[in-house]
């Protein structure tokens with residue numbers, strides 16, 4: 336089922352398209368990661384999808400409807416800008432107040448449950464003004480999930496959090512995903528995106544320049560594969576021959592008594608190399624392949 340469908344969505348400021356004709360389809364149950372350098376247009380795109388700002392042109396649907404429709408609004412969760420929080424409210428009061436704005440006030444129990452899910456249950460009665468930056472972000476996530484939405488927009492949910500808190504939020508995202516929720520996520524933490532997201536789009540200057548699963552992105556960008564082989568003794572008579580043959584297969588070759596490291600540009604060369612060892616009557620104990628990380632792909 337299609338949850339987000341965007342057609343040529345564009346936002347221009349001062350005659351410049353900061354979001355430039357984005358076409359995008361996101362299906363139910365995806366954790367969709369939106370990546371891009373500062374100023375790429377990620378927040379502007381999310382702000383259009385969540386109805387905070389209007390596109391200059393193009394159109395989109397959320398859950399098959401219009402984001403302005405109240406029944407669509409009720410089914411989506413948006414992490415708010417924490418600067419809108421009232422410092423004199425307690426966390427509990429804050430959640431109850433904001434959930435009442437949607438016309439569907441959450442019970443005290445539901446608020447405590449949402450605070451517990453983000454690790455803030457023990458701070459339920461503390462004033463938000465006394466919260467750290469990371470705690471405010473967690474409260475923002477709690478606010479986004481309080482009404483159990485089907486579609487969740489999380490703009491940099493873990494930025495500025497300590498490692499333990501970030502893991503807690505990542506675990507929450509995984510649990511929501513297991514429950515069939517669709518999550519649209521932006522993050523500058525590439526490791527987080529790689530671990531969590533079922534599909535990733537890389538945005539540059541307002542356009543999506545690449546989109547796919549982590550495996551698809553790797554396959555597209557794979558030009559260097561580091562192969563590490565642990566092997567048994569190579570007969571003396573074969574050693575030089577094998578080294579010379581490897582020169583034609585890859586680069587950065589380090590052939591030791593028990594190990595080989597070589598960088599190749601195609602997967603099929605891994606099989607050719609292992610066959611060459613067998614032809615030299617040399618046992619292979621382990622083959623490790625280092626794949627490009629999302630960081631390497633992104634920097635490329």
Ligand SMILES: Nc1ncnc2c1ncn2[C@@H]1O[C@H](COP(=O)(O)OP(=O)(O)OP(=O)(O)O)[C@@H](O)[C@H]1O
Pocket residue numbers: 348353371372373374375376377378379380
């Ligand atoms: N209200 C505005 N008026 C004019 N320009 C804007 C406005 N909002 C955003 N921009 C510009 O649009 C571009 C995209 O900004 P946006 O905040 O969407 O990027 P981003 O990818 O979310 O960046 P970051 O990772 O830093 O949050 C930037 O060049 C920004 O200066």
